[in-house]
Amino acid sequence: MVRTLARIHPDRVFAAESAMCMFDLEQPYDIHPEHELTIASPSRSGIHVFAKTGFIKRTLYVPNMQAMSINGVRVTSLARTLFDCARLLPFECMLPIADSAAKAGFDMASLTQFPTTRFDETNRIARLLTYTDPLSDNGGKSRARAVMIAGGYMLPHLQYPCPNPDNPAFPLRVDFIWFLPGDVTVVGEYDGMAKYGNTWTEMNTHVTKQCKRDAYLRKRGVTTIVHFSFDDVIHRELLYRKLDDAGIPRMH
Known part of the structure; x- marks a missing residue:
């Protein structure tokens, strides 16, 4: 127009x-x-x-x-x-x-x-x-962070690098990470639908890789991994519930 x-x-x-x-x-x-x-x-x-x-x-x-x-x-x-x-x-x-x-x-x-x-x-x-x-990787992750800010949550670090066992030259980067008292580390991953692919094979491959990645992050000391989608961001009470369950503190 x-x-x-x-x-x-x-x-x-x-x-x-x-x-x-x-x-x-x-x-x-x-x-x-x-x-x-x-x-x-x-x-x-x-x-x-x-x-x-x-x-x-x-x-x-x-x-x-x-x-x-x-x-x-x-x-x-x-x-x-x-x-x-x-x-x-x-x-x-x-x-x-x-x-x-x-x-x-x-x-x-x-x-x-x-x-x-x-x-x-x-x-x-x-x-x-x-x-x-x-440092925000894309618009969906930025919007998710805006919703977190509106909810008063502690700000996460963005695109935080973690060692990659399969390719040390390219570290794994998590979308959001919180370092909490008591050596508690919480990772947040925004799962846009595009990353899952369009076919059953593509989706199955992605889910397998995601499970492997999550298992490795937990071995590296990550306490909790919160996966959320655009639907969770739009219906913010769903995202807030996941963050509350993971113990992310609200600053106000």
């Missing part, structure tokens, strides 16, 4: 999530609702609903606009796009984008160059800068 409208209205500048889709960053599908787009405006913010189609055009006030072009589509700068998304989107949707930007080398601290108009916006930006981590 963005590309099509850019051809029809070449002077239009897209903003927030509608600009974000043009950048090569991890981003959740659910920040892009059907039949909604956001356009930058140098003068005002507003919303227009087209009666016949139900299409929603949001206008976002962007002062001192410095538009850039990506594949023929005019969008707000990456810094401005990140800033607007950070103040408008839920934290669990924004952290994957921020982690991805930081991993690509973007200085997230540059978001502070833009003035906020409300106290809650200032808090949203500060919270995002506090928790952004370029």
Whole structure:
């Protein structure tokens, strides 16, 4: 839709999530609702609903606009796009984008160059800068971490290396790891469905490898291994139950 409208209205500048889709960053599908787009405006913010189609055009006030072009589509700068998304989107949707930007080398601290108009916006930006981590491996794991943060859980170490007996040059990296009092070590593994494959053989091979990996981690002193899925992240009470059962403390 963005590309099509850019051809029809070449002077239009897209903003927030509608600009974000043009950048090569991890981003959740659910920040892009059907039949909604956001356009930058140098003068005002507003919303227009087209009666016949139900299409929603949001206008976002962007002062001192410095538009850039990506594949023929005019969008707000990456810094401005990140800033607007950070103040408008839920934290669990924004952290994957921020982690991805930081991993690509973007200085997230540059978001502070833009003035906020409300106290809650200032808090949203500060919270995002506090928790952004370029070590996050992908958007699903970033979203899982955001849900953990929202639940008040102790922050894990990310992509922690463990010795690999089969190939010492390439250590095993666990998604999340907590070192708790009493020599208790808990590993968290985010199991995206893509890693299981599409056939019975692929799934069986993955499960076999996973069991072997888990057994080795336990031999290396890991006390508990928590496997969780995207469904657990979306229905956060399921993830919270698993973390509670594993003894991950809540800090607040």
